[in-house]
Amino acid sequence: MRAFTTGIARSVRSSLGRFLAIAGIVALGCGFFAGLRMCGPDMRAAADAYYDSTLLWDLRVVSTQGLGEKDLERLAQVGGVRAVAGSTSVDVMARVGSEQVAVRVATLPGEYAHGGEPDVNRLELRGGRWPSAPGECVVSADNPALPASPGDVVGVLSEAGGSGLLAVDELTVVGTVSSSAYPYTVSFGSTTLGSGTIDQYAFVAPGTFSEEAPYTEAYLTVSGASPYESGGEKYERVVGDVRSALEGEAGALAEARAEDLRSDAQAQVDDARAELEASRAAAESELSDTRSALDAAAAEIA
Known part of the structure; x- marks a missing residue:
């Protein structure tokens, strides 16, 4: 085991630049992968916080x-x-x-x-x-x-x-x-x-x-x-x-x-009917007054 460890240490020392380059590439890849793994959850959490703050x-x-x-x-x-x-x-x-x-x-x-x-x-x-x-x-x-x-x-x-x-x-x-x-x-x-x-x-x-x-x-x-x-x-x-x-x-x-709409429509019909009846009563009253005036005028002429 000691010989194996010594061999690895000797290999690293003999090609230190290559070892550091490989270690850097691995570290960069791990960091990039971790970032990608967290990107989705972070975006969902940020969106959810925005939705909650605006009561969506x-x-x-x-x-x-x-x-x-x-x-x-x-x-x-x-x-x-x-x-x-x-x-x-x-x-x-x-x-x-x-x-x-x-x-x-x-x-x-x-x-x-x-x-x-x-x-x-x-x-x-x-x-x-x-x-x-x-x-x-x-x-x-x-x-x-x-x-x-x-x-x-x-x-x-x-x-x-x-x-x-x-x-x-x-x-x-x-x-x-x-x-x-x-x-x-x-x-x-x-x-x-x-x-x-x-x-x-x-x-x-x-x-x-x-x-x-x-x-x-x-x-x-x-x-x-x-x-x-x-x-x-x-x-x-x-x-x-x-x-x-x-x-x-x-x-x-x-x-x-649907019942609300029917009730509203019926209320409009009832209002229109009441308005019509009021107009008819007013017209009949006016007609009666006019007829009475004409009868009175005719009697006076006679």
Whole structure:
């Protein structure tokens, strides 16, 4: 054993430069491999911390019938739901500067107009101010291919499906934001308009959508999900339980929404009928008064 050790030491001394070079290459390779192994977990941890700090939604509920305030209350009563926020959004073709692009327009949480912050999907103001009047908006600060700044005007050319949800045809940029709901700067999602990708997004002040526009989606956060890494097994288990509960209530929620719509429509019919009856009564009263006046005039002439 001593002879073996002596031989190794003699070999190292006789070719010290080569030994150090090989040792350096091995150390560099080990360090590079360790870095690659940690890159994924570190990126996931950083993303999860960002999502948690902005209270990014865990579940998204969409209804073809739209959603109302009562629907948000029903969703909040489902076991495991921590917070619910309704949002109205529409994809539009718009002119931004000299470019004609697809833009996703959504309502800005009302808390920002009063100096507060919402319980779901918080935004980071990067420049300018929050919108406060109809037609004002904040746009993404993270799209280098389509930059926008306060004072720019976004001209709305058309809405997806001709929905007519917007009450204005121009949006004035008053600020720029970052949103954890849009983590990729190359594309902000897919759409049926233009090239098929969302090139820019905008959050607008209350009153920019028409008064009759319902919520198009609801965003939910789940109790007990934030301690776990987004997308991880434990996170998916916690969120999956609430998802299953929502799916189990889907039929009842849809029927309740349909009943709300029927009730609203019936109320409008009743109001219109009452207005018609009032107008008819007024007309008959006026006609009776006119007939009485004519009869009196005829009697006087006779």
